[in-house]
Amino acid sequence: MTPGPARILLSAACLVGLIAAVAILTGAVRVGSGASSAPTAAAAVTAPAVVGPDPDGGTPATVLAVADPVTMDVRLEDGRTLRVRALGVQPPARCYxxxxxxxxxxxxxxxxxxxxxxxxxxxxxRALTWVSLSSGEYAVLAAEAGVVSSYAADAPPERMPAVRAAADRARAAGRGLWGPPCVGGAAAAVSATPG
Incomplete structure (x- = not known):
């Protein structure tokens, strides 16, 4: 029995969807407009292990470039550069x-x-780090502005209540991705992440 045109189209659509899902999961495809789901490592970036526990509360650095809302290249005080993933927040995939x-x-x-x-x-x-500025914690500032949702994966648990509270205030005020036209949009699933 020969498969009908509808069955062939359905099979092809399923195959294309499967290929796209694999490409996204492996980082071969960027999703969204402006935010990169798979940052590429810069050649000048050194091994991420250079940022570790510091008895003075952190490692000073200067942000050289921003690759996406949670990824940046920084220069450490000793001149080395490093690609960093800011912990505590997740950028929106599409809307906002x-x-x-x-x-x-x-x-x-x-x-x-x-x-x-x-x-x-x-x-x-990317080095997984908590990023602080003189004006406050980046995760809290971004969550308060409504440009990201809270994201507890890999983040220090003791720092997450402030991020969650900031995201809750942005959501209650309908600010940023929590307001029109997004109204939580793609970020709603991320903000529901346990932690």
Missing amino acids: ADQAMAFARRTLAGRAVTLAGDGRSDRFS
Whole structure:
């Protein structure tokens, strides 16, 4: 029995969807407008283990470039450069992604920051760090502005209540991605992440 045209189209659509899902999960495809789900490692970036526990509360650095709302290249005081993933928040995948990127650039680019991490990195070779500015914790500032949702994965548990509270205030005020046209949009699933 020969399969009908509808069955062939359905099979092809399923195959294309499966290929797209694999590409997204492996980081071969970027999702969203402006936010990169799979940052590429810069050649000048050193091993992420250079940011570890610091007895003075963190490692001073300067943000050289912002790759997406949670990824930045920094220069450490000793001159080495490092790609960093800011912990505590997750950028929107689509709706409000451009605004989240603009906020990150405006808040981080060229600024002095303090990095706190335990030497771990993610699958993109980004150092997993808590990022602080003189004006406050980046995760709290971004959540309060409504440009990101709280995201507890890998974040220090003791720092997350302030991020969650800031995200709750933004959501209650309908600010940023919690207001029109997004009204939580793609970020709703991320903000529901336990932690």
